Amino acid sequence: MRPEDLLFTKTHEWVHVETGPAGAKIATVGISAFALEALTDLVFIDLPPVGRRVQAGRPFGEIESVKAVSDLYSPVDGEIIEVNSAVADRLDRLAQDPYGASWFVKIKITDDSNLARLLSCQQYQKECTEEAG
Amino acid sequence: MQRTPIYQWHVAHKARMVEFAGWAMPTLYTSITEEHLATRAACGITDISHMGRLRFEGPGAEEFLAGVLTRRMRDLRLGQIRYSLVTNEQGGILDDVLVGYYHNEYGQPFYVVVVNASNREKIVRWIDAHLSRDRAEAPGEEIVWSDVTRLWAMFAIQGPRAVELLQPLVDVDLESMRYYKGALVRILHPAAQRQGGIISRTGYTGEDGFELSIGASIAHDVWEALLEIGKPLGVVPTGIAARDTLRLEAGMPLYGHELSEEIDPFQAGLGFACYLEGVDFPGRDALLRIREQPPGSVRVGLKLAGRRVARQGCTVLGKGESAGWVTSGTFSPTLQESIAMAYVRPEWASPGTEVSVDVRGRQEPARITTLPFYRRNAKGTRP
Numbered sequence: 001m002r003p004e005d006l007l008f009t010k011t012h013e014w015v016h017v018e019t020g021p022a023g024a025k026i027a028t029v030g031i032s033a034f035a036l037e038a039l040t041d042l043v044f045i046d047l048p049p050v051g052r053r054v055q056a057g058r059p060f061g062e063i064e065s066v067k068a069v070s071d072l073y074s075p076v077d078g079e080i081i082e083v084n085s086a087v088a089d090r091l092d093r094l095a096q097d098p099y100g101a102s103w104f105v106k107i108k109i110t111d112d113s114n115l116a117r118l119l120s121c122q123q124y125q126k127e128c129t130e131e132a133g
Numbered sequence: 134m135q136r137t138p139i140y141q142w143h144v145a146h147k148a149r150m151v152e153f154a155g156w157a158m159p160t161l162y163t164s165i166t167e168e169h170l171a172t173r174a175a176c177g178i179t180d181i182s183h184m185g186r187l188r189f190e191g192p193g194a195e196e197f198l199a200g201v202l203t204r205r206m207r208d209l210r211l212g213q214i215r216y217s218l219v220t221n222e223q224g225g226i227l228d229d230v231l232v233g234y235y236h237n238e239y240g241q242p243f244y245v246v247v248v249n250a251s252n253r254e255k256i257v258r259w260i261d262a263h264l265s266r267d268r269a270e271a272p273g274e275e276i277v278w279s280d281v282t283r284l285w286a287m288f289a290i291q292g293p294r295a296v297e298l299l300q301p302l303v304d305v306d307l308e309s310m311r312y313y314k315g316a317l318v319r320i321l322h323p324a325a326q327r328q329g330g331i332i333s334r335t336g337y338t339g340e341d342g343f344e345l346s347i348g349a350s351i352a353h354d355v356w357e358a359l360l361e362i363g364k365p366l367g368v369v370p371t372g373i374a375a376r377d378t379l380r381l382e383a384g385m386p387l388y389g390h391e392l393s394e395e396i397d398p399f400q401a402g403l404g405f406a407c408y409l410e411g412v413d414f415p416g417r418d419a420l421l422r423i424r425e426q427p428p429g430s431v432r433v434g435l436k437l438a439g440r441r442v443a444r445q446g447c448t449v450l451g452k453g454e455s456a457g458w459v460t461s462g463t464f465s466p467t468l469q470e471s472i473a474m475a476y477v478r479p480e481w482a483s484p485g486t487e488v489s490v491d492v493r494g495r496q497e498p499a500r501i502t503t504l505p506f507y508r509r510n511a512k513g514t515r516p
Contacts, residue, residue, distance in 0.1 A: 041165045043464035043471075044440040062493070064442055066165045066464050067374055069493070 001099040007115065008032060008124035011073045014099060015118060017109070025109040027076050031063070033098045034128045041066040042091035047104055052080045054107060056114040061104065072104065076114040082106040137182035138286040138352035146370070153373060154250035156183040161372040168375035169466040172338055173509075175367030176292030178359050179376050185253030185282045186346065187260070190243035193274025198244055200414055201263055202232060203398070203407045209234045211242075214313045214333050218398055218406050219248075219256060220416030224423050225394035226401065227259060228252040229386065233315045233333060245331065245346075249388045253282065263415075286352030289376070290359065291342030293509075294366045299343055301362055302355065303332060307343070310334050320347060324354035337376060339383025339507050378463050381472065384434060384505030390445055390461045391432060391474055400428040400476065402504075430457055430476040434502040435490065437471035440464065441497055443490040449475050450489045450496060456481040459490060465506060472506050473499075 007015045012035035020026040036042075044064040054060045059071035060080070084103050087094065094102040109115075119127065134157045137143075143150060148159030159180065161168060171177055189198060199206040204217040213234055219227040231247040248256045257280055264276065290299050296307045303318040310316065315333030319325075330347035347355055360368065377387070386392050386401060398407050398420065409421050437443055442462050449457040457477030465472045473490070481488055484503050489496040 040161065041464075043442070046441070064440070064464070066378060066442075066466070067160075069442065069444070 003033070003099055004121050006099060006121060007075070007118035008121065009073060009075050009118060010127060011071075013073060013075050015075045015115075016103075017115060020108070025112055026081070027078065027107045027109055028103050029075060029105050029107060030098060030103040031072065032124070032128075033095065036095040036098055039063065039065045039068075039070065042094065045088050045091060045104070047083050047085070047088075048080050050080050050083055054078055054080060056111075056117075074107065075118055076107055076109045077111040078107040078109045080105050081108045135183070135283075137180050138349035139180055139182070139356050142353060142356060143180065148370075148372060151373075154183060154253075156250060158183060159370075159372040160374045162370050165372070165374045165378060166466040168369055168371035169378050171367060171369040172292045172340060172371055172375065172379055173467055174292070175369075176290060176294040176298050176342070176363060177338075177369055177371035177375065178298075178356070178363070179289040179291070179371045179373065180286070180356070181289050181344070181373075181376075182282075182286045182349075182352070183250040184287050185248040185250055185256065185280065186285055186287065187246045187248060187257070187278060188243055188281050189246065189276060189278040190241060191275040191277045193276040194242070194244055194278070196274065197264065197267060197276050198232065198246070199412065200267065201260065202230070202246075203414060203416075203420075204232070205408045205412065206232075211236060212314050212316050214315050214335055216313075216406055218403060219259065220398070220407075220414070220420065221394060222415050222419060223394075224397045224416040224419035226388075226392045226396055226398060226403075227394060228256050229388060229392055229403070229406075230256075231333075231335060233331070235315065235317055235331065237317070238329070247344075251389055253280070284349055285346045286349050286355075287344060287346045288352075288356065288359070289336055289338070289342065289344050291336045291338040291340045291379070292368075293341060294363075294368065295340070295342040298359060298363050298366055298368055299332075299345070302358060303330070305332070307332075307334075320351065320355060322351070322355055322358050324351045337383075337385055338379035339385070339505060340379075340509055377461075378466060381461055381463050381474065382465055382467055382505065382507035384474070384507075386432070386474075387461060396476075397423050397428075399424055400431050402432045428479060430478050431482050432460075432504070433475055433477055433482050434504045434506060435459070435462075435473040435475050435488070435499045436502050436506075437473070437490065438498040438500075440471055441492050441495075442471050443473040443475075443492050443497065443499070447473075448491040449477050449481070449499075450491060451477075451481045451486075456488060467507050474504070477501070
């Protein structure tokens, strides 16, 4: 997956939207290379169970580094339909493939009006430059 | 923001810079875990030029310092260093410091007091206030003192290869220097010309090692020389984030976390640093009273069962009731466990006691442990 094909949140989650069986829109969510670089030394990730309802802009999990803990924010309203539990065992390697094997959850979108508020890759990179500046 | 003498080196080497106590400091270069483990396995060098350094000399220096520090000064031998506290009238901790006693090249005695960067201005004011009162009452013995923080760089050289790393750069035998001893040295580097420095076998990591103070003008050259000599030894530059995880594993308190004006030395486990007999310093009478009372809470170690980290301010719970609070926590790179320091009421303080910690609204099981979490295999350098 190329970052150019993804949408982003200001809180550094990336989102890939596809249409699943029965026409439902599915969001695959992870965190950006910029966020992984900033966090460093990850030690723990807490992801929700399948079936959990999530809301756009509200935490759905947390990721902890030696230095600090950060919430993971849902980009959309929906329901968790799949969790990538394998990432917990490869936290030190997430940065190697942030937009592929390092996805965290898949969410069945119940309200796709949230998608309009997400950033394009270009817009997101601009945000990051400002944040780093 | 204040900059250390080698600020430019940090920036040029892609350190992640953060504000710490008003200074721009490197928090990490590559990763906290890598820098931490390299310190335990070989040696890490850290720019700690933000540490406040106050120099006292003159015939009245010893007596004056004895009147503000919690340790005796009169039996401090040449080249000896003591861990001490500065306390307020209520016995609360204003700072924890290292005081060293040296002779300059003319044989004149002087003292160096190393204070926390975060407390430097407070301690300078405290000393000023006491000095003027002292002078008014006993205008006899002269004291000259100065804040030399900005004139000297300070590097921590910490780890089992520290002697090998530093020996080529100084003219004293480091192997025979004992723990909590220090000396004036000549720096054996072309840039130093005839400049000297002060070295002490002290540190804040739980490893063998040294702390080196040198003139700001030669700091960059000496820093690069250390890295050059250190290459075959596995030496890495380490940021202040690894310094924090290293001191936490070593069970060492940090001002603003385990120590504050609301904490007294006995509950912090620092009673050894308070000599209360036949001395007089601010807080001494209060400490005599506090020593006789059972403490409200005491400093302990915690190991959490899971990998989530209990950080400063988290509540410690015993059987669901508040039993204390966490002061520092991290995921220990050496032990690969979630560790923390906390103050808990004495009935919860015995090692092995099962408690829980409220980590962001969820109760995490934990167990009280003794400190430190990590102890190196000592070879002749025990305190």
